[in-house]
Amino acid sequence: MTKHEQIIAYIETLSIGSKISVRKIAKVLRVSEGTAYRAIKDASRLGLVATIDRVGTVRIEKKSRDRIEQLTYDEIVQIVNGKVLGGKGGLSKTLSQFAIGAMELKDVLKYLSQHTLLIVGNRREVQYNALKKGSAVLITGGFSTSKEIIQYANKHELPLISCNYDSYMAANLINRSLYNKKIRTEVLVVEDIAKSIDETCVLLENMTLRDYKERATATGHSRFPVIDDNWRLTGLVTSKEIINMGENDSVKLHMSTPPIYAQLHTTIASCAYMMIWEGIELLPVVSPSKKLVGVITREDVLKAMHVIGQQPHVGETINDQIAKHITLKNDKIKLLVSPLLTNQFGMLSKSVIVAIIEETIRYEFHKFKKLEVMIESLNIVYIKSLPIESDIEVSYDMLDIGRSFAKVEVTMHSNNERVVSAMIMCQLLD
Missing domain, CATH: 3.10.129.10 (Hotdog Thioesterase)
Known part of the structure; x- marks a missing residue:
């Protein structure tokens, strides 16, 4: 395992909400600060960490594809250009719904639960009772609130946010962002169709033509990704490359380099473009550290695009x-x-x-x-x-x-x- 992969694995073991710093990781894992910085940036792209204003970089819960349409409270702060009054420890949590507190207190409470955001004006009784129900609170109109409410939000890590918009405008902005997230989930990415691989589907750099023929016979494939001992992608071998190979020549001498590849977040449309333009039938899939994690074929891509065309759009x-x-x-x-x-x-x-x-x-x-x-x-x-x-x-x-x-x-x-x-x-x- 490389130092980069060790850092990613270490970050994954941290509890949600833990603060992360380049200096601390470099010290704990005995790596350079440059290596730690690059790994933290990759962890951010993987959805493992997030940088929150006035808090720093923290470990967050990675969203699965079926939950990506949900917003975090930190994203809410950015959307409404808000100010965090309390509960900063809960900013990485997600909300599943929001409610507008334009009713009597007893009626408002019916709509509140955990993972709910209450949008309300200068109604402190409603704000306090919403926090007691486990809901976060967005105070509109630029109002602040009492020390007691802020202390309760901090103690229970329930975000308490203030913004200058009125309740209707704040709800409209949040709804629009949720709508955009919903559309994003309809865009198929490589992660949705990539096939996992094992030792029989790849070739090591030191393997020979004989190894290629044995694996081609066993699997029925004619195209193989080439990897090093750490499973990092280094090239690609097809029936075209083996024409000039001697029986004992190593794959490394004849493989196509640099290999064309995709990552898990690459869109299917981008893959289709690459495959047609480059005239290739197999596309390796790699992690941010270039480690081979799967493959997709042209047939997989075309089937996926056919499915996209037939699916009704929610957004x-x-x-x-x-x-x-x-x-x-x-x-x-x-x-x-x-x-x-x-x-x-x-x-x-x-x-x-x-x-x-x-x-x-x-x-x-x-x-x-x-x-x-x-x-x-x-x-x-x-x-x-x-x-x-x-x-x-x-x-x-x-x-x-x-x-x-x-x-x-x-x-x-x-x-x-x-x-x-x-x-x-x-x-x-x-």
């Missing part, structure tokens, strides 16, 4: 909203310019035009039995502006199409006049 992105305005009638793509799609001058927004092209080009390529399309380059000429209530018709001219790439000319017409013309180069996933 709506901008493209989802624009797609609602697009209609397909008699094999024609049409759109009405509604106020939502315009800029401050009442004209169709340029960014919306790009989104329209992205959404409609997928429909066009379904005719060619292509699973997904990723735009490589897009050159647009805006000929005329489009005001509110304009009708648009989108047409495509397929200039060239191959197995993995296509060139397309897109034209938008309104009232029989050309208003937008664009040239597109795109990748095709099938």
